[in-house]
Every structure is written in C-alpha cells, then in structure tokens.
Amino acid sequence: MNLQISIxxxxRPFWNGEADEIILPTETGEMGVLKNHAPIITGLDVGAMLLRIQGEWSSFAIMGGFAVVKQNQVTLLANEAExxxxxxxxxxxxxxEKAKKNLEQAQGIKQKVEANFAFKRAKARYQVVQVLNKR
Structure with a gap:
C-alpha cells in the first residue's frame, strides 16, 4: 500500500489519491513523507508541495495550513491549493518579479508583512511552474 493523500x-476537496512520496512545505522547512512514516502533525507554510506517483512528479502551490500523517494516510488542510x-x-x-520588487521597497511593518506574504505566495506559484518546466 502506498500513501493515501487527501488535500x-x-x-472543496482539492485532490485525493495515492502517491509514493510527498514533499511538504512546513513551517520548519521541507519535509518528505514515505510509506510507514511516523505519525506527525505539522503546520504548512506557503510553498511548493511535490507528489511522486509511479515515478512522475506533480507540483502544487500550497498556501499554508496543517498536515496530519498517520498510518500511511496524509491529510492536508490547506488554506488554498493550486x-x-x-x-x-x-x-x-x-x-x-513584481512581488520581489514590492518587498524590497516596502516601508513600515504593515507594508513589509503584506509584501512578504504576497512574495511567498508568488514564489510558491513560480516554483511549481519551474518544477513542471524542468521535467
């Protein structure tokens, strides 16, 4: 049995199926999950998530949330997914590129926080497209 993934x-339910491996963008860095992984609950950061299904990689932009890994089941509760x-x-x-410039030019705490979130979101979308183009 492989991993059963639910996003x-x-x-709506975004994606449901089996995968050989999943790489998650957690708040402490990327985390890979294979079959028989130890149970864990982790916060998801805004970033790129990868799924390996029968040797082929698929990429998704995840906009934060939580992940639960237990008994070869991975459930992601994501704020958004694409x-x-x-x-x-x-x-x-x-x-x-626009988000990067806005972040560099941000003034004040509120503007910096908003610009950083927009940058992370744009970076996640850009990264998943780059993964697709590298295949």
Whole structure:
C-alpha cells in the first residue's frame, strides 16, 4: 500500500489519491513523507508541495495550513491549493518579479508583512511552474 493523500481546502476537496512520496512545505522547512512514516502533525507554510506517483512528479502551490500523517494516510488542510497545470508560467514569473520588487521597497511593518506574504505566495506559484518546466 502506498500513501493515501487527501488535500482539503475550505472551498472543496482539492485532490485525493495515492502517491509514493510527498514533499511538504512546513513551517520548519521541507519535509518528505514515505510509506510507514511516523505519525506527525505539522503546520504548512506557503510553498511548493511535490507528489511522486509511479515515478512522475506533480507540483502544487500550497498556501499554508496543517498536515496530519498517520498510518500511511496524509491529510492536508490547506488554506488554498493550486496545481502547476493551472498556473500560467509567464503570469507567475511576472507576479514573482513584481512581488520581489514590492518587498524590497516596502516601508513600515504593515507594508513589509503584506509584501512578504504576497512574495511567498508568488514564489510558491513560480516554483511549481519551474518544477513542471524542468521535467
């Protein structure tokens, strides 16, 4: 038996299926999960999530949330999720560059916090498109 993966967002169940491996963007860095992983609950950061299914990698942008790993089941409760297949590469690249400039030019705490969140979000979308293009 492989890992049973469920990705849930507030709007709908986003993805459900089996995978050989999952790499999660956690608040403490990337975390890989294989079959028979120890039980864990972890916070998800805004970032790129990877799934390996029969040797092929798929990438998704995850916009924070939580993950529960238990008995070869991985459940993600994500604020938002987006597949690399639905992201326009040029738009993601332009949004990433714009967000990077806005973060560099941000003044004051509130503007810096907002610019940092927008940057992380744009970076996640850009990263998942880059993973898709490298295959």
């Amino acid at each position: 849930l967002t507030p709007e 597949s690399s297949k639905t992201i326009d590469a040029d738009e993601a690249s332009n949004a990433f």
